[in-house]
Amino acid sequence: MNKYIELPLSGLEPPLNEMEQAIQQTTHRFAxxxxxxAxxxxxxxxxxxMVAADxxxxxxxxxxxxxGLSLTAMAELEPLERVRLLTIASEELSWGDAGLGGAILxxxxxxxxxMLAGNTAMVEFCEGKRGCWAITEPDHGSDMLDANSALQEKNSRYGRPNCVARIEGDKVIINGQKSAWVSGAMTAEVCALFCHAEVDGATQPGIAVxxxxxxxxxxxxxxLDKLGLRCLNQGELYFDNVEVPLSHLLAGPDDYEELAYRMLAEANPHVGLMFVGVARAAYEHALAYAHERKQGGVPIIQHQLVRYRLFHMFRKVESAxxxxxxxxxxxxxxxxxALQGSAAAKVTATQLAFExxxxxxxxxxxxGLTKxxxxxxxxxxxxAGLIADGCNEVLALKGGSLLVNPELL
Incomplete structure (x- = not known):
């Protein structure tokens, strides 16, 4: 019999420092x-x-x-230190439950x-409030992530947006609807809204506010009643001549494309982390069950095909x-x-988690079929991960468009 090597929670990662261990232990216990x-x-x-008062x-x-997972507090850390803490915490929370981990995120x-927009007043305004992010619309899903129209067919139009904002003096006025896929919509106090802008009677990307x-x-x-991630509440938001102070603006038409790029580059890997947690949870459950369940007179882990399957599950978790x-x-x-890297992280982690x-x-x-x-x-x-935060097919097209070097054409 081979000697068993017990790996830490974070698998084949380098040793964690004292702060990282503390964050991991705290979030793992909470998860x-x-x-x-829950x-x-x-x-x-x-x-x-699920969203009722009781x-x-x-x-x-x-x-x-x-x-204590405050982004403003973590912003004072060195970039690599901050990233390691966030990745450790996010994986543990989603290992506990991906929907609730997503709701917390x-x-x-x-x-x-x-913070990405550099609007410190809004950072302070939103700190400590439950939030949500609204970008997709009833008639526009993952295409809303393509702010520079890189994927748009030549001479085609996306169609009329369902939610539009315009700047009038010292106000942003919003009208329309965001789709039922607004994560956190039912519990949020503030919303990061990304929508089209109305400029001189025409609409264009965009406004973030x-x-x-x-x-x-x-x-x-x-x-929204749905198949998976049921613990991540989602629902529609409607805006009827909603007036927001101009100080709440994160990006207008001139700089919307850049913020949308950085937004997606930041969000995609965070969603990827959620599904690393899902994959790890599934693998750990299977590994434990393989030691407990008996078939043919022995625990099923004694059967070669089970070990083979477990090994490939293990490598996929580590790869993601x-x-x-x-x-x-x-x-x-x-x-x-590098948005192509962010898209690759999300697509890879969600695909491997599903497998x-x-x-x-x-x-x-x-x-396995029973509750x-x-x-x-x-x-x-x-x-659900194959669709959340941009369906994997559109993200692959978006990432592929970023591999084109115009100087070589």
Whole structure:
């Protein structure tokens, strides 16, 4: 029998320093003791019940505030140090529950995008408030991520946007609707809104603005009932002549494209981290089950095909983690992040997470299909990752467009 080597939580990563170990231990404990049981319970509620006033969701979000994962505090750290802490924390939270990990993450998006825009007043305004990010629309999904129209067919039009903002004097006036896929819409107090701009009667990309969701003219639709990531509340936002002070503006038509680029370059790897956590959870469940479940008179891990399957699950988890962290570290140390790297991190992590979750469920056999075991939920959550934050097909096209060197054409 080979000698067993027990790997740490972060797998084949270099040793963690004292601060990193503390963050990992704190977030892992929170994920195991709070997020996992809450995630199971919330997943079985209706969409309306999950966001009701008596839902455990509110307590989870409140407890998450005590983790100390403030982006403004982390901004004072060296870039690589900050990235390592964020990657460690995000993976652990999503290992506990990807939907709740995503809900905690999206609460910070208004602060994150205000920081990217250099609007310190909005950073301070959004700090400590529950947030959401609104970009897709009923008639426009992943194409909203293509602010420079790099993927648009020649002589074609995307069609009329569903949400438009215009600048009038010292105000931004917003009208229209954002789709039911606004993450955090049901619990948020502030929204990082990305939409088209109206300039001289015509629409164009775009405007990014922080919108307090208690303003007159703002309303919310029903919470979205969906297959996976059910613990990440999502829903529609409506804007009827909503007036926001110009000081809330993150980007206008002249600089929207650049902020949209940096926004996606930042968001994609964070979503990738969520699904590294999903993949790891699925692998760990399968590994434990393989030692417990007996077939043919022995634990199934004694069968060669099971070991073969587990090995490929292990390498996929390590591959996803390595790429996501490598991309985040690279982007944190360069003047302009590589969006093709960010897209690769998200696409790779979500695809591998789905493969790992599917293989893990297969290893559980019929038990994997039941709600008594965690696998059917993990598979549903993993499937959502192929669409969340830009469907993988569009992100691949977007990333591929960034590999074109015009000087060689």
């Amino acid at each position: 195991a003791e709070v997020l996992r049981p 995630g199971i319970a919330l997943d079985r509620l209706s969409a309306e019940e 839902s455990p969701l509110w307590d989870v979000l409140e407890q998450a505030q005590d983790l 999206v609460n910070h998006f208004p602060v994150m995008y205000s 922080i919108v307090p969701l208690d303003l007159p003219g703002v309303s919310r639709g029903k919470p 983690r390595a790429l996501v962290r490598r991309v985040m570290e690279f982007n944190a140390t360069v003047a302009r992040p 790992v979750a599917s293989d893990a469920l297969q290893m559980f056999g019929g038990n 008594e075991y965690p696998m059917e939920k993990l598979l549903r959550d993993a499937r």
